[in-house]
Amino acid sequence: MRCPFCDFADSKVLDSRPVEEGRSIRRRRECLNCNKRFTTYEKLEETPLIVIKRDDRREIFDANKLLRGLVKSCDKRPVSINVLEEIVVDIEKELRNSYEKEVPSILIGEMVMQRLRLVDEVAYVRFASVYRRFDDIYNFVEELGKMLKDVKDDDLTKKTISQWVHIKNNNN
Ligand SMILES: [Zn+2]
Numbered sequence: 001m002r003c004p005f006c007d008f009a010d011s012k013v014l015d016s017r018p019v020e021e022g023r024s025i026r027r028r029r030e031c032l033n034c035n036k037r038f039t040t041y042e043k044l045e046e047t048p049l050i051v052i053k054r055d056d057r058r059e060i061f062d063a064n065k066l067l068r069g070l071v072k073s074c075d076k077r078p079v080s081i082n083v084l085e086e087i088v089v090d091i092e093k094e095l096r097n098s099y100e101k102e103v104p105s106i107l108i109g110e111m112v113m114q115r116l117r118l119v120d121e122v123a124y125v126r127f128a129s130v131y132r133r134f135d136d137i138y139n140f141v142e143e144l145g146k147m148l149k150d151v152k153d154d155d156l157t158k159k160t161i162s163q164w165v166h167i168k169n170n171n172n
Contacts, residue, residue, distance in 0.1 A: 001040050001064060002064070002068065003031035003036065003038065004038050004064070004067050004068045004071040005031065005034055005036045005038070005071065006033050006036075007068070008031055008032065008033035008034065010031075010032045010033070011029040011030060011031050011032055012029065012030050012032060013027050013028070014027075014028040014029060014030055015028040016028075019041070023043065024041050024042060024043045025041070025042045026039060026040075026041055027039065027040050027041075027042065038081060038085075039081075039085050041063060041089065041092075047101060048060045048061065049061035049092075049095055049096060049099070049101065049102075049103060050101055050102040050103070051102075051103060051104075051108065052103065052104050053105045054104075054105065054106065058102070061092070061095070061103070061108075063089075063092050066091070066108075066112070067084060067085060067088045069112075069127070070084040070087060070088065070112070070116070070127070071084060073116065073123040073124075073126045073127040074120060074123040077120050077122055077123050078120070079119055079120050079123060083119055087112070087116070087119070090115070091108065091111050091115070094111065095108070095111075109131045112131075113127060113128050113131070
């Protein structure tokens with residue numbers, strides 16, 4: 001279970017408890033590298049939810065990966081990890097209620113953007129600009145990291161928004 005802050009692979013479990021009528025286990029963890037705390041939800045014997053990408057490839061939906069993407073989008077923004085965890089739980093619940101087994105990745109991206117927009121405009125623009133360009137809820141994470149690196153805080157919003165405008169213009 002990778003740390004959503006530093007990507008380190010090992011963490012210790014502080015607390016475990018069943019949620020959603022015992023269908024999943026909520027674990028409070030602490031990263032062994034950066035010591036930050038985060039929550040994971042581990043599903044018990046549940047049919048995997050399959051994500052269909054635009055090129056028709058399939059992959060298993062991974063709530064923790066999605067959370068890492070959201071954490072990156074909110075880098076240096078006043079958004080608590082609890083809010084992001086709630087977004088992920090909410091999306092997964094909605095997906096499982098509305099879809100049999102497979103769900104298009106585009107739809108997940110749109111669901112994230114709808115929610116993120118209400119939480120933080122800058123995080124929303126970051127997520128949207130990278131996501132729309134790469135059309136992939138997971139693989140954009142690396143790109144987002146590159147985008148945020150070596151950019152001064154003050155310039156960050158301006159730079160992100162100018163990229164966003166650029167992408168929109170190219171699409172029109
Ligand atoms: Zn860490």
